[in-house]
Amino acid sequence: MLDMLKRHAIQVLRQAGHTLEEIGELVDVGKRSVQRVVGEPVITHHDTEQERARRAIGRPSKAEAYRAQVEGWLTEAPELRSVELLHRAKLAGYDGAKSALYELVRAVRVITPRPIVRFEGLPGEFTQHDFGEVLVQFLNGTTQRIHFFASRLKYSRWVEVAVVSNQQVETLARTLVDHFAALGGIPLLAVFDRPKTVALKWQKNGDVTEWNPVFAGVVLDLGLGIELCWPHAPQQKGAVENLVGWVKGSFFKQRRFLDHEDLLTQLTAWLIEVNTTRPSRATGMIPAVRRDEELVRLRPLKVLPADLALRIPIVVSATAYVTHETHRYSMPSDAMGFSGTLYLYRDAVRIDAGRFEARHPRLWEPNAISTLPEHRTQLVAAVSGKRGKRYLQRQHLLELGPVVHEYLTELTHRRPRLWVKDVEQLHALLQTYGAAVMCTAFERGLTARVFGAEYIAHYLCPMEPAPTATLELFG
DSSP states (O other), X not given: OOOHHHHHHHHHHHHTTOXXXXXXXXXXXXXXXXXXXXXXXXXXXXXXXXXXXXXXXXXXOGGGGGHHHHHHHHHHOTTOOHHHHHHHHHHTTOOSOHHHHHHXXXXXXXXXXXXXXXXXXXXXXXXXXXXXEEEEEOTTSOEEEEEEEEEEETTTOOEEEEEESOOOHHHHHHHHHHHHHHHXXXXXXXXXXXGGGTEEEEOTTSOEEEEOHHHHHHHHHHTOEEEEOOTTOGGGOTTOOOHHXXXXXXXXXXXXXXXXXXXXXXXXXXXXHHHHTSOOTTTSSOHHHHHHHHHTTSBOOSSOGGGOOEEEEEEOOTTSEEEETTEEEEOOGGGTTXXXXXXXXXXXXXXXXXXXXXXXXXXXXXXXXXXXXXXXXXXXXXXXXXXXXHHHHHHHHHTTOHHHHHHHHHHHHHOTTTHHHHHHHHHHHHHHHOHHHHHHHHHHHHHHTOOSHXXXXXXXXXXXXOOOOOOOOOO
């Protein structure tokens, strides 16, 4: 069964007006299969195994029991024809269909590399994308490993390069959409050199068996076809040239940079030069000139960079929080145990779980916690017993950071019999004034070495008269 993103690519190409024969050549699928996929409903998900189960595809193959024998025969004589392998398998007791045995042979046979065949893309047909990294020594004496993501329109050779902090899937998805916006739209097919950034599992022949679900969700949102060119398989290069090597050799290894900021400035100027003033060696023309032909063929983005949300499956914990990486986001107490989806934007987070929804500013500091005021109220109300409520209120305050942790530690030891009432008052102030304002008040109280809810309230409402210092009792 064809994987769902390949089916999606077939439908995209058909919508663009390609013939069945052309689509078959582009995605390496037979004409009958192409015709069948074209007639299917529009692809809306990327889970091939789910679709296989829905269609009841995948009965156990009788040929699988003979895998080790077939591998042994091919190891001894790699050129054995499939019909001979079928003959040997039957002598060994195989009584299944020849198609199943032939499929097994295709899976285990080592393919002899074929010559590289490069071909030109048509306007708006292909883009190339890849991560790269290079060690840069700055003129100020420092050294830094630079990660970058490069994209290029195959036909015009217009290129976009962005320096990135890492090569993770979110960086890939967001930079990809940024580049499509800069290129002027999206092509029919996007070609990747490194499938490990987009696929989790694949067979020996390169067919993807499990896509990265976050990346696949973005592809479906964009309506983008994907073509993979596998590492160490030069015969599959086709439309792909060594984009990363060209960027390294033409820019990073030719220029000298004072520091990181100077590198970014020179990169911007270099992109203008190679795109608008310098003819491409491959075409003999300035990319900007050929790009005019591509712009009318590129399709508008269905999702703009600012609106791109990565979909991540989640479960609301027993503490009514959702954890993404090391960050915790609060949910209503009644949502505990619900599964749902976290929508990750550049600067915000939206969580849907059943009938519940929450929106948070995105957190960046490791182990940071975002608790919405209404969720604090619900959690405290849901906890039974005075002791449980008081410690939950204190925990909400402690989540504000190290300054509050130090302040409450001192307060608890100075007022061992009174701190419970202080915490109740401080929690109420938190609900009214919010985390940022409260943190500033706690810092002032810690600096002045005055401990009690009345002092924090004074710093929050400076018009109120300052409290009179009192002797605090111990024991």
